[in-house]
Amino acid sequence: MADIYTSSRESLNTTTVAEEAARHEAEAYSEHIQNLLADDRALWESHLPFSAENDLYAALTDGILLSHIMAKIKPGCLDLKTINHKVDRAQIGTKAGVKDTFEATANLNRCFDPALTKQLGVVTVNIAAEDFMHKKVDLVLGLIWQLVRAHLLSAITIAIHPELVRLLEPGENLVALCQLTSEQTLIRWVNYHLARAGTTHRIAAFGGKDIQDGVVYLHLLEQIVPAANDALHADIRAALAASATLPTDGLATPRAVLELAERIGCRRFVTAADIAAGHPRLNLAFVATLFNKYTGIHLPSEDEMRAMVERADRLEAENVALHAALVEARAAGAAATAQGAATASALEAATSELDQLAAATAAKQAEWDRVGALRAEMRAHLHDGPRLAQLVGKAWALVHPPSPGTDAGADGEAEAPATREMSQLTTDPDADAAELNDAQIADQLVAMVHDLLMENAEQRKFLQVLATRDVQNQKINEMIGDKIREYSEARIHEKNDKQRKKKEIPKK
Known part of the structure; x- marks a missing residue:
């Protein structure tokens, strides 16, 4: 009897943790969607902002909000005129709302069109309109995460950020760098700044022990925050010094990370608990937010390039002169050696x-x-x-x-x-x-x-x-x-x- 009770309690705790994680994800995605569609007045009159009564799941049941999210992430991928905007969400699934249910289903199916989802880079296999209308948490969050991820990582390309060429490793060519996924590029970007910081920390993923103590984020902030922000740099160094004396499984350092990120407008997606728990999706979204705000890598301007070319030419001329002097010195040395040998013989x-x-x-x-x-x-x-x-x-x-x-x-x-x-x-x-x-x-x-x-x-x-x-x-x-x-x-x-x-x- 005791074993049955213990097993039930463990199952209840596991369910509670999963529900809590899903709640954090829904809140983080809701905030991002509101920021993404901040200038869409029509949606703010009908679907936004989110609230206890009008949460993320309820706002997505008619397919209208989902279609606007997709159109915002990849402009031109979807003609919003093909979406029926006169669906009464309260009537979906009721006998009186047969028409609303039909139109909502059509909207959702339009969003699940394989041609559309392929452009967005998301997978909708085993997802149907009924899943959204019935508010199935796992499936809804799975698709919304794919859309949020696609939006956050869309700018992490060498075409948009040519300065990413600095991420090339020894012996690697540009083709190999372009073949990396956006997530792999983001991981390499973090490790690039960690190497510049002089720390031995490195990450292989955005979950687990790599980021749980928050120290990696402090080193990353130290590298990407503009050098002119002396006060913030001083606080980052103080937080790094304090982290050395704090337990690695505590929340003090993650809280310090979020306070510092808030001062540069990058407190998004994660809480201190999400960092300490190593939540993969939310930590990836947080790092992508930092990248999109401050890459911390710069290519030289035209004036700087011109100065560098002039300096290279000057150094080349000096190198030629030094080489000639070296050749002459070697000849003189050989002569002196010969003379020294003769002198030694004499x-x-x-x-x-x-x-x-x-x-x-x-x-x-x-x-x-x-x-x-x-x-x-x-x-x-x-x-x-x-x-x-x-x-x-x-x-x-x-x-x-x-x-x-x-x-x-x-x-x-x-x-x-x-x-x-x-x-x-x-x-x-x-x-x-x-x-x-x-x-x-x-x-x-x-x-x-x-x-x-x-x-x-x-x-x-x-x-x-x-x-x-x-x-x-x-x-x-x-x-x-x-x-x-x-x-x-x-x-x-x-x-x-x-x-x-x-x-x-x-x-x-």
Whole structure:
């Protein structure tokens, strides 16, 4: 029993929701029809405005209002003179109103003519005059929605709005854009503005979660509202900031959307509840209303086009000049690269030569160190000269004691010939040795003195060689200095040439 009660309650709730949605649709369509036929005085005397007693369904029973709606949506599609305007709607379906019923049926059948409905782009299959006269909600609302939709989307074409070419996607041609339905074009228009707004939101349809939180509409309004309306833009930004802290299933943001839309005359079709519920038909009608009021896309005027062409020509000329400069710079760069390679090769050769000279200098320095050691040794030998003379003198005295009456030296010893000649040694060791032999010096002393004289002669020769090499080293150092100076001057000239060429390249 409980299950039966629960099922009945759920069925009742579903019916209530459907009826509420139908009521919202009827109210929205009624408002649109009144705006559409605002200048038709005859209808305002007989069928408009809508009221509780004269609602949308009652006003459509005689076919008169329906024919005027069709003629207004597509002028010339229907000759209103073929419509009987003297039908008493109150008598339709009564015994006394047989004539009224017949004429109303004829009017409705005229509106359901396939040739007419094809021009309007609506489908009337399974719809008959009796459905309108009996006020069948689903069928009546279905046809009225098709008419309202056709009216709202009739201007969403590239022929009427050539600025829609901006909706072309990468790699897409104009033919593909023209093949889109009006609804697909409208979806792309919304996504185009969402992309411009910098948000990640996108829509695939006009119902469901894509639009329920109202944030998409705030971004859309921010893009299409004229930039001069600073106050409205400030309020839109404030609403966007507030939406970040509000629940996505609430009504606060949808209400803000409608308040902002009302300020630009676009509060049509939807309520805050319709936005939150994601009602497909009413949200589509609302977006179409926004499009028809502000597309937010503009093509340049003739003056702007002329300025753009002039700017393009100027940029093209600059591009040609820059290209020429680039070619010249590349050529100069190639030349500089070649010159740099040559310079690097020369530098490498100079470096190798400097390394060789450094090695030679190190070898010379080693020789100079050896010369210094030899000089020190020679000085030591020179200091030993007087002592050697004394030793030679003593040796002579021992071998040849002085005879009586012979003059002795200061210390009582006879002066040996070697002592007298020690300070007068020549560079010829053989001659000096012969003189010592003549003086009959002992063989050991003669050999020792001969060795000393030979070593002295070799050292003198070595000093002469070192002096010659010193002159050569000075010449080598002068050559190294000349090489370094030439290389430095070449690098300075190369750097100055590069700076001059950079200054000659025109700046963008």
